[in-house]
Amino acid sequence: MRKSAVRELYMVGTLYVLAAGVLASSAAGADNDLMSAARRIFRPIPSIVPAVKDNPITHEKVTLGKTLFFDPRLSASEVISCNTCHNLGTGGVDAGPTSVGHRWQLGSRRAPTVYNAVFNVAQFWDGRAADLKAQAEGPVQASVEMNATPVHVVDTLNSMAEYIVMFSKAFPSDATPVTFENFAKAIEAFEATLITPAAPFDQYLEGDAYALSDRQKAGLKLFIEKGCSSCHNGINVGGQDYFAFGAVERPAASLLPRNDKGRFAVTKMPSDEYVFRSAPLRNVALRPPYFHSGQVWSLKEAVGVMSETQLGAKLSDTEKDDIVAFLNSLTGQLPKIDYPILPTRTDTTPKPSVHK
């Protein structure tokens, strides 16, 4: 079944190349054609917070979610918060390659960015969480990450009157507002605000032909024509579907550790062995190292690996530079975050558990 995934990949790629059309001979015509092609393949990041399924977004919920996102006391050690690994100051990720968690254990995959994550088809590299509220329940419980339990989270929140008030305001119609589910919903609401509009590429998609440099346009053209946009398309320039890493050529074991079979662990379908959600490339320049293994530190090198393993294309140095220039145009405007003052712990707040 892996072959069919590859075939599908090529078909999609071909479609996108066709969509791009044969570029017209005049420079202005070519420019228009490129913009038209780009608009068929990609979508700009909106400047307003998107709606989220089953979770109406309110100011109160976002404020609560931000407070929770930065609260390390929700981890067993009370040292690790969501922001530790999804650092909003460094592109929504940590230094990598993979994350340091409870008792200095190392995670097995690179932390995905929380910026624009709301636009992904599903969460985690293997898509095992349907949405951000499902995602938010994962790391807080993972033994190699925050190593807490829903009971620890709820007990901690209930020990602080200020949190109880915040939950009541965020979930006004709930009889018991402080729950693990609402904790996750509030974080989802906050993360839905972590969108980065107005990148040069967004401005280009919205009709400003001068928003990209000539080199960036050349990179965009290559990105479409070589087939990168077969997998990296849509609003997040990726993150919309699942593809085999190594569709054409198997990457080195350092980049594709053989014991991590990706989406296979979710679906148990042999066709999903070594299949991952395509990486969303929004703000990609802000967050090396790359790939789920986090083993490639240079964006140019990552472009080279991708073109060879996924497309069987050997790009020239200039072509890689052009594509990197285009990828740099995907860096948007990050939201301004007021660092939250957290509710003060009380005598009944669970104590940190550093060693267990």
Place this chain on the structure above:
Amino acid sequence: MRKSAVRELYMVGTLYVLAAGVLASSAAGADNDLMSAARRIFRPIPSIVPAVKDNPITHEKVTLGKTLFFDPRLSASEVISCNTCHNLGTGGVDAGPTSVGHRWQLGSRRAPTVYNAVFNVAQFWDGRAADLKAQAEGPVQASVEMNATPVHVVDTLNSMAEYIVMFSKAFPSDATPVTFENFAKAIEAFEATLITPAAPFDQYLEGDAYALSDRQKAGLKLFIEKGCSSCHNGINVGGQDYFAFGAVERPAASLLPRNDKGRFAVTKMPSDEYVFRSAPLRNVALRPPYFHSGQVWSLKEAVGVMSETQLGAKLSDTEKDDIVAFLNSLTGQLPKIDYPILPTRTDTTPKPSVHK
């Protein structure tokens, strides 16, 4: 020599009690006397950033310092920033009892708060750093904390053009602005802005007799008369001088680990065995657990321990509650912090070193 420290402590205590005067018989007179006494012993936190020796504070330097304060890439693992242990969201400290550092090693003492630290006579529990710039050079190099080197710090900063520009603006007359010394100076400048004015007690010291509740005034009176203010006085209600922990009665070994002899390690004087800088009590309610060992989680319990070990006084339950009420009046207005977007790492930025 330890005895003389105790004697001195009592003398200072007596002086403060004398300064407080015998309280007048009328309620209004007593109120005035209490305020007068308090004004002789304490000083309000100013609402403007204080000057710092040898380090003129500029907006550019503060902005740089804030960025550095939140940058985990300055640690060897690139996971730990100043804010990890001195979390501005939780009173400028971590969850404790002592800090988790590089490779999950535990520090030997409770992280002191950075809020109002600029007003302390010296930094660290043993006063081994004369000021905040000297302090800032410590944890970044300590093997159980950030485990970095000045070379790592300077190489990391020099790898990002944005940092070089920020240093040039912060230190415009320096030929080589990016240095380990300037890194520390910028952090000191930022930390000088971390002051928390306008606590109810500040308003009281500034003449508003209604800023404290009756219970808080009763607590203040006890705080002076019982002798607490012998050591906890001045602008930071502590942090101004060094005293033996266990001046009257030796605390339990759990509170005063016998292998940590405090200021003795700095001065090598036998009289400084188990001597520590008195804890500054500003915002003390925000940051349990207490003492350099971080073993007491309740403020009321901490008041009880202090009164017995330092003053030989056995306080009643009501007296402890009154003092705790007063200590709650020391919680000021925390500055608003915009979470900084950090400069983006480049191909030349040193890689994280998690295991070494």
